[in-house]
Structures are given as C-alpha cells and as structure tokens.
Amino acid sequence: MFTPQGPTLRELAVQALSSVEHGYDLLAPKFDQTPFRTPDAILAPVTRALRALGPYRTGLDLCCGTGAGLGVLWEVCAERAVGVDFSAGMLDVARRGEPTASYVRADALALPFGPVFDLVVSFGAxxxxxxxxxxxxxxxxxxxxxPGGQFVFPMPAPARPGSRGYWAMLGFDAVMRVRNALWRPPFVMYYRVFRFGDVRRELDRAGFDLELRSLPELGERPDGSPRCALVVATRRDAG
Structure with missing residues (x-):
C-alpha cells in the first residue's frame, strides 16, 4: 500500500481485525516499509541529545518493534542494549537488523527486570x-x-485544532473506538490518549523528575514552539 514492498490494504485490514500482538506478528515482515516505523529524521536528533545527556552503560528499548531504537542505544550505551516487545514477529525482525543486541519477549506492563538499566527509551508505542x-x-x-537513570522519549507537539493532522487523528481514533466496540479482540491504538499534562502528572507520581528538551532539527511551529520535544524523566533517588 505504501511502497511496492509494503503491506497491501488487505493485509493491513487483517492486522487491524486481529489482537495487537497477533496484528504486529502479521505486519512484522513488512513493518519497516510503512510510515509506522520511527523515521531516521527523529532517531538522529534523539541520538545527538542522548550523547549530551550521557554517558550510559546499559539501555532498554521499551516496545522495540523491529528495532529502530536499538541503533540509538548502541550509539550511546557502552555495555549493553536490550529490546523488549510482546510481538515475537517484531523481535525476529529486530534480531536480524541488530544481532548484537539482546531481546526479551515480555509485556511492558510486567517487565522481567530489576533496576539494571541506566537508560530506557521508547519510540511511537x-x-x-x-x-x-x-x-x-x-x-x-x-x-x-x-537510581538516577533516565526514561527518554520524543513527544511531538499536539496537532492544532482544525488542522489536517488534527482531523486525521480524530478520525482515526473514532474509527478505532467503533472497531473496538463492535469487534473482539480489541486493537488498542489511539493517537490522542497520550497527553503531556497527564504524562507529566503520572511520571511525577511514579517517582521521576521531568525535563523537556527541544529538538531543533525537527523545526518549530508558527508560534515558535518546537514541533517535537524530548521528554527526559530522571528516576529520583530513594532517599
């Protein structure tokens, strides 16, 4: 649909009518040929920002998918890069792309690790x-x-009400809500549920100090605000 090598419309429809896990297993072989993969235009400025924030020894890519973020971790982590995802198909593709990283199949809401990472990143999940x-x-x-480790992820500015992007995301979320009301299993993918005010509050409650850093390479909106910011959440010391 997106490129000759990408998924067809029928394949995307089958994926959308599956569970999240099975849907991504189906999409995995062609995922990197879709716009859903985090583009290098975002990965590169995040990498530059992390070099300034580091150094780090160990890093985790949360919901790593086909491994776009693993390359970022290897650029900034001296010892170990780990990808975690609950889709076996996505992890298989990631292993082929970044064979030197470690991979764990797990639910992000039940991570099988202790406090062993200096950095956690996530892209688009x-x-x-x-x-x-x-x-x-x-x-x-x-x-x-x-303690002192950092959870870092890019966060695009919300689409302006009335803009083409705003209506596209609103329409997509509406379609997904109707789909999930009528079809089981649900496929959870909503563009408008991850709002900065809620994120800031929940990160604080979880024990993080929050900082926003601009990513100037990604440009500015007409009012001068950044199109995308980097959220840097630092784990507070227990004391």
Missing part, C-alpha cells in the same frame, strides 16, 4: 496504552532503572 494504564507503565519503567 504509547498509543497502545490506555490512559488508565500509564501509571503502571511508568511504574514498570521506574523499577527497571537504577
């Missing part, structure tokens, strides 16, 4: 979590970070 799940998600990230 938060629409798969409902607002009521954010507290548990951030608590899981908190528990796998060492």
């Amino acid at each position: 938060f629409g798969h979590f409902l607002p009521r799940q954010q507290a548990e998600l951030f608590a899981q990230v908190h528990q796998v970070l060492r």
